[in-house]
Amino acid sequence: MDTALPAPIPARTLYQPWQRVAFLVLGGWITLIGVLTWPNREGMDRVLYTFAALYGLWWMIRGAMLGVRIDTRGIAHRSLGLTRRVDWCSVQAIGPSEQGAGPARSMLPEITTNSGTQLPLQAIATRSVTDAQAHLDALTAAHATHRAACQTCAA
Numbered sequence: 001m002d003t004a005l006p007a008p009i010p011a012r013t014l015y016q017p018w019q020r021v022a023f024l025v026l027g028g029w030i031t032l033i034g035v036l037t038w039p040n041r042e043g044m045d046r047v048l049y050t051f052a053a054l055y056g057l058w059w060m061i062r063g064a065m066l067g068v069r070i071d072t073r074g075i076a077h078r079s080l081g082l083t084r085r086v087d088w089c090s091v092q093a094i095g096p097s098e099q100g101a102g103p104a105r106s107m108l109p110e111i112t113t114n115s116g117t118q119l120p121l122q123a124i125a126t127r128s129v130t131d132a133q134a135h136l137d138a139l140t141a142a143h144a145t146h147r148a149a150c151q152t153c154a155a
């Protein structure tokens with residue numbers, strides 16, 4: 001086996017189905033209101049409802065993509081706003097983190113990059129201890145698989 005090649009890591013996406021459904025429904029609702037309302041409005045009102053429709057559409061599209069994708073290259077964090085990719089070679093560590101307070105408190109994995117940047121994976125934040133552990137296990141296992149075979153990381 002050629003050790004210069006990165007270890008193949010089966011592609012998989014970590015996500016929470018209820019979260020995707022929630023954004024699809026919410027985004028769809030906003031889009032529907034915008035689309036149904038704007039023909040009956042004029043001027044600035046029409047512009048606003050058009051924006052509402054586009055905003056809802058954005059939520060539907062991003063909501064359907066929400067999650068963290070793992071593959072041979074690295075991690076792709078797909079949040080509502082944008083997708084951020086981190087190559088495995090740039091990952092120094094992956095550990096547990098928390099966000100929010102009280103009943104809104106949730107657990108999520110956090111990546112620390114080689115440059116020291118912290119990247120919390122908010123797209124898979126959860127209140128379930130089991131889910132949080134499963135996400136963390138999947139990420140750390142994939143990272144370990146990469147490291148074991150990567151000459152760049154070993155150097």
Ligand SMILES: [Zn+2]
Pocket residue numbers: 088089090146147150151152153154
């Ligand atoms: Zn590497």
